[in-house]
Amino acid sequence: MSADSNPLLAPWSAPFGAPPFAEIRTEHYRPAFDAALATNKAEIAGIADSVEEPTFDNTLGAFERSGQALDRVASVFFNLAGSNTNEDIQAIERDMAPILSRHHTAIYLNDKLFRRIDAVYAKRDSLSLSAEQLRVLERYHMAFRRAGAGRPEDVKQRLAAISERLASLGTQFGQNVLNDEKSWVMKLDGEADLAGLPDFLVAASAGAATDRGESGHIVTLSRSLIEPFLQFSARRDLRETAFKAWLARGEGGGATDNRAIIAEVVALRAERAKLLGYETFAHYRLDDSMAGTPEAAMDLLRSVWKPARKQALIEREGLQKLAAEQGDNIEVSAWDWRYYAERKRKQQYELDETELKPYLQLDKIIEAAFDTASRLFGITFTERKDVPVYHPDVRAFEVTDSAGKSVGLFYGDYFARSSKRSGAWMSAFRSQEKLNGEIKPIIVNVMNFARGAAGEPTLLSFDDARTLFHELGHGLHGLLSNVTYPLLSGTSVVRDFVEFPSQLYEHWLEQPQVLERYAVHYKTGEPMPKALLDRLLASRTFNQGFATVEYVSSALVDLEMHLLESTEGFDAGAFETKVLKEIDMPKAMVMRHRPPHFQHVFSGEGYSSAYYSYLWSEVLDADGFDAFVGAGDIFDAETARKLKEFVYSAGNKQDAAKAYRDFRGHDPRPEALLRKRGLAA
Incomplete structure (x- = not known):
């Protein structure tokens, strides 16, 4: 199939250079991947085999300019594989996982390429590199070393085999969970x-x-x-x-059972870490993070676990008492917690979800999130009906700055469907960079809200609304990126910093200035009554013992699992039971994500041994929002300017801890986290 006849390979002429979704058919993907892989292999060979003396531009610069065709094909395919899949796409995904792993591993284990990078790295202090160029050089040198470059050939071959197998296992894991959810x-x-x-x-x-x-x-x-x-x-x-x-998702005993996959993944990750000279996979993974070590991450989790567990036990006593008062002769179980918690909230705050939902229309919350971005960063979202979309539910928005100049394109995909994996996430069809021209980002937010009845607006829970703000926080991290080199673009930061911009953005949803304007009744248009708003804000820390225990238990099991030095005979269920017993998990509570469906950790390596990072970033966001509180204005212009310059626009141009200090003026203060969750003594 030629480039002219394959829309994935031909130039994209739609507004903003958006993918021509209507023209793309399933049979286009594999030929496009094959062609793009061949092109990228030739590009890498040209760099590695060059006889010129290695320089930043002919080595690192050339490496950054390579792979554009492959990035373009992969971004379309994998975004749709997550948000609008089918059996044919899933089959291609299974086929491509080991092929792409093999390709990328071959690049990072290419000794000739690494020697050129290493030669530039060795003389970096004499090259008059810009700060961004130096960062690119340092990050690539580290990435090649962490992948195994320069190791003996037998070690490299085993590392390549492990990576290829892990790619296949991660793909199968995610598809199994989706198939269980669909069926x-x-x-x-x-x-x-x-x-x-x-x-x-x-x-x-x-x-x-x-x-x-x-x-x-x-x-x-x-x-x-x-x-x-x-x-x-x-x-x-x-x-x-x-x-x-x-x-029970992922452990039904049939073809979609993930327990054997988990055991193999944990073993392969541990083996890879040892081959690379690390004690455990967690030590390998967290070596390149803000936390730095598993011990630092574990200290944070344990410091929160004790007050969270104490609060959760108090909450459970209250729920048990309420059940008895209502004449329910039961012992509160895990499937009862949310039911009685909703009644307890109504009793304690005269507040329930049915009273709130009429004021939380999806379209108005989208407006609120966009308006917050406008007031903080001077950008505007304008819906565009002329831009191709990959599903009728998807909405496209042009994003412009205060001068009317284009910033990028934003897609919102808000409704649940069986072709979409569960959860909510941000991704990019194209990332911002300047090395290959003034490349504007194309960012997507994907969610799974239950659609309203025909002719009726979609109404959200407050947690749903918070999720929408959270994902737009990620989206802004991609949209506002202002870097030259693709490696450093947008959300390409260490894992325990990437949630900071998104979790920080959630704070604005809870501000009266925002809710008074956008929380309006879907029938009358009247704003949420002040008394209801006051009760809502007063209830912000309600049930936080439960929410924190649910999350922290998942993070502890993830981290402990990847701290194993021996994985012989590993059984995910037995290990989960063991860890939960050791931490004395409260009765009637379960992990937010049990291992057989823990996609953060096993559908790829994004959050593997790093699920703690949401809590680490929450320390940052709790302390970070205090900057606006201290300024006396939640839209304070100078604070917002620093936030944009050092966080949302900075990508990975500098160390995350320094980026935070440049914004805030000091290191994060952990006590802000316990205050935010209502767990402070």
Whole structure:
């Protein structure tokens, strides 16, 4: 298939150079990958085999300019593999995982290429490099060393085999979870099965049935549907059935069971770390992080675990007492927690989700998130109907600065569907850089909100609204990037810093200035009453013991799993039970992500042994927002300028700790985290 006939390879003429989604067919992907891989191999060979004396430009610069075709094909394919997949795309994904791993490993284990980089690195102090060039050189030198460059040939061959196998396992793991989520449905028959469900949830369960070509009402394993079902359903038997199905994703015993995959992944990661000279995989992984060591990450998790567990036990006592008061002769179990917590919140704060939701329209929360960005950073989002999208649900927005100059393109993909993996994330179809021209970013936010009934707006929970702000925080990190070299662009920062811009952005949702303007009733247009707003803000730390224990237990199991020096006979279920017993996990609580469906950790290596990073970044965001509070204005111009310059626009131009200090003026203060979560003594 020629470049002219393959839209993935031909020039893209749509506005903003957006991918021509309508022209792309499944059969285009493999030929496009093959052609782009061949081109990239030739580019790498040209650099590695050069007889010229190594310089920054003919080695590092050339390396940064290579791979554009492959990046373009891969960005389209993998974005759609996550957000709009099918069996054919999944088959290509399984085929390409080891091929792409083999390709990238061959690059980073190419001794001739590394010798050229190493030669430039050795004389870096005499080259008059810019700060950004020096950062690129240092990061690549480290990346090649961490990949195994310069090691004996037998070690390199084993490292390559491990990487290839891990790529295949990660792909299969994620597909197994998606297939489990797609295949499970619980039919709600009649009014008895709908008992306790508010109107918005009845509509959402009907919409889910319609989306799957069924009649009536159903519950699926989409988080936006199952969590509110657990929160409101008066049918304890149905809550238990749904919760156990949610908990059992990835361990059903059939073709989608992930437990053997986990054991192999943990063993291969440990072996790779030892081949590279590290004690454990966690030591290898965290060597390039803000934390620096597993011990530092573990200290943070344990410092939060104790007060969180104490608070969770108090919360459980309150729920047990409430159940008894309501005449429910039960012992509160994991599938009961959200149900009684919702009633406890109503009792304690005269507040429930059904009262809040009419004021939290999806479209208005999108407006609020965009307006916050405008007030902080002077940018504007304008919807564009002339830009190609990959699904009818997707919306496209042009982003411009205060002078009307284009910043980039933003896609919002907000609704749950069976072709989309669960959760919420930000990604890029194209990252910002200046090395190959003034390249503007194309950023996407993907979420899984339950769609409103036909003709009705989609209403969000407050947690949903927070998720939307969180992902736009990531999106702004990509959109506002202002770097020359692709390596340093946008969110390409160490893992325990990448959540800082997104978690910081969540704070603006909770500010009265924002809620008073955008939290308006979907029928009357009236703003949320002050009394309701006050109760909402007063309840911000409600159930935080539960939320923190759910998260920290997951992070502890992840870290402990990757601290193993011996993985012989590893069993994920037994290991999970062992760690939870050691930390004395509160009764009626489970991890937010159990190993068989822990996609952060096992669908690739993004958060492997680094799930703690959300909490590490939360220390930064809690202390960081205090800068605006201290300035007396949540949109203070000077504070926002420093935030943009040193964080949102800076990419990975400098060490994360220095970037934070340049913004804040001091190192982060951990006590802000406990205050934020209501866990301070």
